[in-house]
Amino acid sequence: MAEARALTLDDSVEELAGVGPRLRERLARLGLVTIRDIVYHLPSRYQDRTRVLPIGALRPKMEAVVEGQILDSHVQFGKRRSLIVRLEDTSGTLTLRFFYFNREQQLRLSVGRALRCFGEIRRGPQTLEIVHPECHFLETLTELPTEDALTPVYPSTEGLHQLTLRKLTQQALVVLRQDTDDTRLIDELVRSAVSPAVSLPPLHEALTLVHRPPPAAPLEALATGSHPAQLRLAIEELLAHQLSLRRLRQVTRCRRAPRLAKRALLRETLLDALGFALTAAQARVVREIDRDLSRAQPMLRLLQGDVGAGKTAVAALCATRALASGFQVALMAPTELLVDQHLRTLTRWFDACSVEVLGITGRLTVAARRKAYARLAEPVPKIAVGTHALFQSEVRFGRLGLVIVDEQHRFGVDQRLALLDKGADGDYRPHQLIMTATPIPRTLAMTAYADLDVSVLDELPPNRRPITTTVLPETRRDDIVARISQACAQGRQAYWVCPLIDESEVLDSQSATDTAIQLTAALPALRVGLIHGRMKEPEKSAVMLAFTQRELEVLVATTVIEVGVDVPNASLMIIENAERLGLSQLHQLRGRVGRGETPSVCVLLYKGPLSETARARLQTMRDSNDGFEIAERDLELRGPGEVLGTRQTGAAALKIADLSRDRALLPAVRTLADRILAENPALGDRLIQRWLTNRMEYAKV
Ligand code: ADP
Numbered sequence: 001m002a003e004a005r006a007l008t009l010d011d012s013v014e015e016l017a018g019v020g021p022r023l024r025e026r027l028a029r030l031g032l033v034t035i036r037d038i039v040y041h042l043p044s045r046y047q048d049r050t051r052v053l054p055i056g057a058l059r060p061k062m063e064a065v066v067e068g069q070i071l072d073s074h075v076q077f078g079k080r081r082s083l084i085v086r087l088e089d090t091s092g093t094l095t096l097r098f099f100y101f102n103r104e105q106q107l108r109l110s111v112g113r114a115l116r117c118f119g120e121i122r123r124g125p126q127t128l129e130i131v132h133p134e135c136h137f138l139e140t141l142t143e144l145p146t147e148d149a150l151t152p153v154y155p156s157t158e159g160l161h162q163l164t165l166r167k168l169t170q171q172a173l174v175v176l177r178q179d180t181d182d183t184r185l186i187d188e189l190v191r192s193a194v195s196p197a198v199s200l201p202p203l204h205e206a207l208t209l210v211h212r213p214p215p216a217a218p219l220e221a222l223a224t225g226s227h228p229a230q231l232r233l234a235i236e237e238l239l240a241h242q243l244s245l246r247r248l249r250q251v252t253r254c255r256r257a258p259r260l261a262k263r264a265l266l267r268e269t270l271l272d273a274l275g276f277a278l279t280a281a282q283a284r285v286v287r288e289i290d291r292d293l294s295r296a297q298p299m300l301r302l303l304q305g306d307v308g309a310g311k312t313a314v315a316a317l318c319a320t321r322a323l324a325s326g327f328q329v330a331l332m333a334p335t336e337l338l339v340d341q342h343l344r345t346l347t348r349w350f351d352a353c354s355v356e357v358l359g360i361t362g363r364l365t366v367a368a369r370r371k372a373y374a375r376l377a378e379p380v381p382k383i384a385v386g387t388h389a390l391f392q393s394e395v396r397f398g399r400l401g402l403v404i405v406d407e408q409h410r411f412g413v414d415q416r417l418a419l420l421d422k423g424a425d426g427d428y429r430p431h432q433l434i435m436t437a438t439p440i441p442r443t444l445a446m447t448a449y450a451d452l453d454v455s456v457l458d459e460l461p462p463n464r465r466p467i468t469t470t471v472l473p474e475t476r477r478d479d480i481v482a483r484i485s486q487a488c489a490q491g492r493q494a495y496w497v498c499p500l501i502d503e504s505e506v507l508d509s510q511s512a513t514d515t516a517i518q519l520t521a522a523l524p525a526l527r528v529g530l531i532h533g534r535m536k537e538p539e540k541s542a543v544m545l546a547f548t549q550r551e552l553e554v555l556v557a558t559t560v561i562e563v564g565v566d567v568p569n570a571s572l573m574i575i576e577n578a579e580r581l582g583l584s585q586l587h588q589l590r591g592r593v594g595r596g597e598t599p600s601v602c603v604l605l606y607k608g609p610l611s612e613t614a615r616a617r618l619q620t621m622r623d624s625n626d627g628f629e630i631a632e633r634d635l636e637l638r639g640p641g642e643v644l645g646t647r648q649t650g651a652a653a654l655k656i657a658d659l660s661r662d663r664a665l666l667p668a669v670r671t672l673a674d675r676i677l678a679e680n681p682a683l684g685d686r687l688i689q690r691w692l693t694n695r696m697e698y699a700k701v
């Protein structure tokens with residue numbers, strides 16, 4: 001019998017033992033298609049199951065292995081039925097809490113049994129707790145050996161177990177060991193990014209170590225990501241990201257785009273319809289964009305402007321240039337609420353210009369959608385406004401000349417690219433304008449948006465009154481209710497924002513629904529509306545419309561209203577559990593008020609006691625109304641995850657690098673990227689392929 005061919009990293013995951021069609025499909029959901037993808041699917045963290053901790057030594061937020069004897073086990077009936085098990089060792093007792101359990105499990109967890117369990121320690125009403133621990137029954141205590149090395153935890157998806165991922169990476173590492181790729185060149189390049197005193201392992205060694213840390217590997221270093229193996233990989237990953245964005249830029253620059261000529265008439269008509277004069281910053285940015293649009297290469301420009309700076313008007317003015325030249329414009333927004341609002345605004349503005357504005361959302365009926373698609377397919381100038389529904393495969397644009405992406409921080413770079421592909425016509429690509437209210441400090445912008453030119457809208461319209469921000473403990477709710485009643489009596493409106501409903505049942509977030517009920521009772525003279533992410537889209541838009549039309553005085557909302565919503569008559573914003581939200585998010589939410597001519601107030605409610613950092617963060621909000629300043633502060637206090645938003649370009653996709661921790665490396669990484677692009681572009685492509693398989697699709701010339 002012929003010997004089986006040795007596997008290579010380029011082979012499909014299906015070649016690994018245990019991978020059938022179902023598992024393959026699940027792996028694909030994580031972007032894992034080849035064995036190489038598995039090798040580069042790195043643990044997001046580690047668990048220490050190497051020793052059993054005494055219960056008395058446990059602290060909240062630790063993940064720990066404990067062993068003990070069951071002291072008590074009973075079902076508690078309350079808000080939710082749960083099984084409560086009390087576990088005791090010689091140093092203390094711990095509560096195990098199960099929300100999902102069957103009769104058999106309940107019987108097995110009986111008084112007197114010895115148990116080893118693992119899980120995250122939380123503060124409970126009486127003792128520390130573990131919710132849904134992993135359990136092993138023991139015949140006598142300490143008979144099971146503990147793990148001898150740290151346990152890797154991989155990013156996963158529904159139906160994909162950690163054990164499966166561990167088995168697959170184990171096999172993939174065997175394949176990696178046989179890989180004959182010469183990595184000396186890249187090892188050397190990566191080393192040149194750090195001081196010669198730091199010794200970084202070669203690529204394969206580093207990969208093996210992070211997947212399977214040896215027993216002696218220091219937990220501290222691995223947990224903080226400062227182990228040389230992690231540093232080695234982080235530099236390479238940052239380099240791959242930088243290269244992919246730069247490549248995208250190169251590739252896009254050598255495409256062609258329609259030159260959008262200046263035709264004054266449409267623009268003049270729109271300027272009249274706006275009903276306000278542009279700020280100097282708006283006028284300048286429009287000129288910058290015009291210059292790009294008049295070129296035969298696709299524009300790739302990021303427009304940063306603080307909340308309320310008037311980005312929509314800039315977008316509309318730039319759209320006139322495409323429309324007047326006979327092209328269509330697509331405006332993509334992250335939520336249906338925002339799409340509705342853009343539709344209202346743009347329809348009003350463009351009515352005077354006789355330009356059609358079409359809404360494409362997920363909630364159109366099949367017939368309406370078919371009709372809208374048909375209208376888009378005609379090569380007639382018009383504006384399409386939509387959510388990501390815009391880049392679904394059935395959508396065809398007749399003659400797309402300009403793509404505008406609003407609130408980019410809610411989209412990933414790949415979604416943005418997909419829309420660019422939509423308008424592709426042979427070698428032609430539409431121009432692209434990306435708008436964001438998340439101000440990004442320069443070093444980060446150069447990394448996260450290396451493929452874009454940047455314009456900044458650094459001036460608010462003149463009619464704005466600054467927002468006064470106060471920070472109060474939630475015990476002062478009654479005062480606030482009085483304040484709402486006062487503001488509404490004067491014809492104003494108020495938002496009351498609660499963090500997400502039931503994001504996790506263990507989190508004690510006050511639900512928006514409860515708040516709406518309480519406020520309705522406390523404010524009988526006022527109409528209180530409720531909007532949250534679990535409502536159906538038509539319901540949400542109806543509530544939002546009612547608030548816009550002043551049929552509601554108070555709107556209780558989750559963070560679904562975070563981006564873009566514009567109701568100038570609302571002048572009071574209350575944000576509960578403010579200590580939980582990121583500063584940029586708070587700034588976005590606060591930006592929903594202060595849009596009209598009345599002085600506005602934002603109240604940040606917190607649940608004490610506050611940590612030192614939390615206090616400093618809330619103070620920043622009170623002291624500053626400037627998005628850039630807040631972002632800089634946020635970066636100092638909490639790191640870039642916060643500043644960039646979780647789905648921000650690159651940041652979300654980073655497997656091992658951390659823009660905050662590794663910030664000092666960024667200049668060296670950029671220099672390296674320059675060198676590789678100039679001297680060895682093929683090596684650059686290999687790096688992108690390794691770290692960002694999907695991104696490569698777009699980078700093909
Ligand atoms: P953002 O930059 O946050 O997207 P918007 O485009 O929603 O801001 O604008 C906020 C509000 O300011 C809107 O009601 C808009 O009509 C108004 N606005 C925009 N530009 C000006 C201006 N130059 N003068 C007065 N009001 C303006």
Ligand code: MG
Nearest residue numbers: 311312406564
């Ligand atoms: Mg906006």
